[in-house]
Amino acid sequence: MKIFSKEQIYEGDRLTAERQNITSTDLMERAGTQIFNWMHARMQGAQVPIHVFCGIGNNGGDGLVLARHLILDGYSVKTYIINYSDKRSKDFLVNYERIKNTTKDWPLLLTDAESLPEINPNDIIVDAVFGIGLNRPVVSWVKTLFMHFKASKAFTLSIDIPSGLFVDKPVEDEDAVVYAGFTLSFASPKLVFFLPETAKYTVQWEILDIGLDQEYTFITQTETELISKYEVLPNYRPRDKFSHKGLFGHSLIIGGSYGKIGAVTLASKAALTTGAGLVTNYVPKCGYQILQTAFPEAMVITDASEERITAIDYDIEPTVIAFGVGVGQNTETVKAFETFLKTNKTRLVIDADGLNILSKNQSLLELLPPESVLTPHPKELERLIGSWTNDFEKLDKAKAFAEKHKVILVIKGANTITIFNNKQFVNTTGNPGLATAGSGDVLTGIITGLISQGYHPLSAAIFGVYLHGKAADIAVDDTGYESLLASDVINNIGKAIVDLFAQPEHQEVAQQAPEAQ
Known part of the structure; x- marks a missing residue:
């Protein structure tokens, strides 16, 4: 299995939208729907409180798509916007409007560590705060939020990568990374899932197929490959019936x-x-x-x-x-x-x-x-x-x-x-x-x-x-x-x-x- 770099994943997203004649918003809808399908297949409508924490970039947009589908299917959902910057991605804004048109219980805007929601051990946390594009240290109050996740002992599901974890450089502050019980990763797993210093941030992982262009994923050469039976x-090298020890x-x-x-x-x-x-x-x-x-x-x-x-x-x-x-x-x-x-x-x-x-x-x-x-x-x-x-x-x-x-x-x-x-x-x-x-x-x-x-x-x-x-x-x-x-x-x-x-x-x-x- 190929392990794509973040630049290759970005290029795969771009080419997929171009070749399949869809928008980046459509691709986000596909990704968020796949996350919902994964959760729904396992929960089957169980009324466990689900806290969906969304950043303001594309990872947060995926979280908003998921939250909308969970709400439409009758799950007990609380959605939060982690307002760590005044910049928002285009697709995040599209899906923010869509969820506001879906429910009267609009996403709660979190701006500091003074108003963190109560999370019980039997609840579910969905971490959609930061994706693979994170390139700077996590602000202090968001770090406090991540520590709040860990202290709650609730099951944490991260989208694509545990928030705060970089794909191409080491972690400087262990408290500024989400500790995920499970990570649903798009396109391929991330190299950091397998390195001694960073593997601890996700207990298990699974790849979600979001329909990236097959030609691109097939022909693209990666620096890293994951080796399994397949x-x-x-x-x-099978042996012939007439083999003898001198051949080996x-x-x-x-x-x-x-x-x-x-x-x-x-x-x-x-x-x-x-x-x-x-x-x-x-x-x-x-x-x-x-x-x-x-x-x-x-x-x-x-x-x-x-x-x-x-x-x-x-x-x-x-x-x-x-x-x-x-x-x-x-x-x-x-x-x-x-x-x-x-x-x-x-x-x-x-x-x-x-x-x-x-x-x-x-x-x-x-x-x-x-x-x-x-x-x-x-x-x-x-x-x-x-x-x-x-x-x-x-x-x-x-x-x-x-x-x-x-x-x-x-x-x-x-x-x-x-x-x-x-x-x-x-x-x-x-x-x-x-x-x-x-x-x-x-x-x-x-x-x-x-x-x-x-x-x-x-x-x-x-x-x-x-x-x-x-x-x-x-x-x-x-x-x-x-x-x-x-x-x-x-x-x-x-x-x-x-x-x-x-x-x-x-x-x-x-x-x-x-x-x-």
Whole structure:
């Protein structure tokens, strides 16, 4: 699913009106009616007090259309105009006149924090104060109104985006943003629904189709895409009846050190479970018996050293190489990695201490083959690209880093974001159970296993992140979040692949807000 920028949404509105020969007021009527249809389908006439708070721009105009339809259908509605400026949009004024002609109970004009209405916990708040066009701080009395919403504990439905939330810059004052229980978003979700600092402002979201021009939405390229089953399914590579293991590549996992052979075990199990034809582990001698016992399906090559990697020397021809899981940062290991990079031409997946070695020896980044996949968690990312002050700066720095070094950057966390060629792909699977030891090693193995089979590294990263999260989502049905182990994720990779082809029992469009992993 494409995530449009606000400029692209504005252009979509303009072209829709032009190509469908309708006015912007007609498009607003369509949007407000869709919101009403959504609410009416769920409320079925229930007489719950509904407070519709409308700004004086187009978001407020949407709210006025909704309020008018609610009134005409007999709902218990109070409408308020948040008079934060003396400027009004044209379409707001049109719909203000329409609602005045609909009811004798005209919208109440709010101009300060002294006359805020009483809102009870069982009421419903509709937030239509600010839309995506907000570009300046919220005035103090409107901030007080938003705090009043939160204190009331009433269910809050935001229109398009929680008011006070910017689509393209960070929040400066958390009290100046509406905390929405649900957001009905036009055209596409907003990137801020998925970022760690701003996801908390909406618990759930859903897209409302307001009939934007289909040609425009189809051909318009976006910087950000949201990845779900329907985005990864076309990339799936089915197997032919006469397939054999030689067709699915040979993954080499280089890593491990004394006491950390488990990381290699998890990565290699994940690679083979995802479909790699062959997996070989390159580990210190201390890992030989462990791996031959714990994972007999994999082959093992050992370093001359008992406890760490001191040289990387093998006589196989791997399709893809993963480096870093459990490897440590010993001086001999760093030197071995540098020597290896100077001659290696095979595609790489780098994680854990491999990333830490690169961050401390950034000249080695120039030796990485193009389209190498790097999978940092937030602290590893900070070591690579430097610190940031907010999520937008983090993404900008990550894109610049990926572009400079021609790598694919997988930023792990809730809604893991994969970055390549100035595009970002936001994942929708996964849960807080993944905050457990070894889950990153499993992801490394999954991505490695996909590249081994012939998936392009970018497709492998996007697909791998999806499968990793989906396997965890399936596993927690039995384990719960706290008891999920990395091994449970591996054991459910197959179910995650099978689920790609499962038909849902019912269509569920609403999306749960991201949770920390």
